[in-house]
Amino acid sequence: VSWARDVYKRQTIEGVARRCRMNRATIYRQFGGRESLQSALLLSEAQKLVQAMMKSVVSLSTPSDVLVEGFVTAMRFAREHPVIQRSVAYEPGAVLGAATAKDSALLRLGTTVMSQTVRWAQSRGFAKHMDAEVAGDVLARLYASYVLMPGGAHALRTDDDVRAFARKSLLPMFQGTAASAEP
Numbered sequence: 001v002s003w004a005r006d007v008y009k010r011q012t013i014e015g016v017a018r019r020c021r022m023n024r025a026t027i028y029r030q031f032g033g034r035e036s037l038q039s040a041l042l043l044s045e046a047q048k049l050v051q052a053m054m055k056s057v058v059s060l061s062t063p064s065d066v067l068v069e070g071f072v073t074a075m076r077f078a079r080e081h082p083v084i085q086r087s088v089a090y091e092p093g094a095v096l097g098a099a100t101a102k103d104s105a106l107l108r109l110g111t112t113v114m115s116q117t118v119r120w121a122q123s124r125g126f127a128k129h130m131d132a133e134v135a136g137d138v139l140a141r142l143y144a145s146y147v148l149m150p151g152g153a154h155a156l157r158t159d160d161d162v163r164a165f166a167r168k169s170l171l172p173m174f175q176g177t178a179a180s181a182e183p
Contacts, residue, residue, distance in 0.1 A: 013027050013028060013031075013033065013034055013037065041083070042106050043105060043106060043109065045081065045083070045084070046106055046109050046110070047109075048077075049074060049077045049078075050109070050113050052073055052074075052077050053070045053073045053074055053077075053113075056069055056070065056072075056073040057069055057070050057073070062124075063120070063121035063124055063126035063127070063174070064126070064171055064174075064175075066117065066120075066121065067117075067121070067166065067170060067171065067174060068163055068166040068167055068170070068171065069163075070117065071143070071162060071166045071170060072159050072162045072163050072166065074143055075143075075146065075147075075156055075159075075162045076159060076162070078147040079156075079157075084147065088147065088148060088150070092148055096148060107137075107140055107141070107144070110136075110139075110140030110143065110144070111133070111136045111137045111140045112136065113136070113140075114135070114136035114137075114139040114140050115132045115133050115135070115136030115137075116132075116136070117136070118130060118132040118135045118136055118139075118174075119132045121174070126174060126175070127174040127175070127176070128176075129176045130174065135174070154169075
């Protein structure tokens with residue numbers, strides 16, 4: 001699906017087929033149209049994101065570190081991914097449409113991965129007060145909102161910004177404690 005990145009350059013299926021030296025009927029037969037092609041690309045890239053997150057946390061032992069560094073890795077992935085950045089800048093509606101296509105497959109993937117992570121953390125005494133499915137869904141939606149709507153009060157531009165945000169905002173939710181108040 002890597003050749004599908006051309007779709008996000010506002011090209012047609014015919015243009016993608018021409019650049020890939022494929023018959024457009026083959027692309028239509030396999031994907032059914034531009035939206036399905038975008039969805040397939042997003043799912044493929046989401047799987048790469050999950051792999052990057054798993055690789056970044058595999059040596060960590062505490063649920064706090066896993067949550068923080070997993071979020072840092074996910075935000076870095078989106079920040080450094082040229083297709084995601086171009087899409088968010090020029091076609092955020094198309095990204096949202098593709099993300100919610102196919103019965104919200106992309107959201108379900110994120111929710112599943114995060115729910116499993118919360119269950120792992122709960123097995124170590126962390127986030128026991130939370131429903132793992134709900135927490136996974138909230139984390140997946142939170143990530144999507146920061147990717148699709150960058151900036152704002154918490155402009156997460158660097159790994160350090162993301163890490164500080166995760167420690168101050170995410171960890172207290174999962175630990176069941178209030179964030180410390182600023183003087």
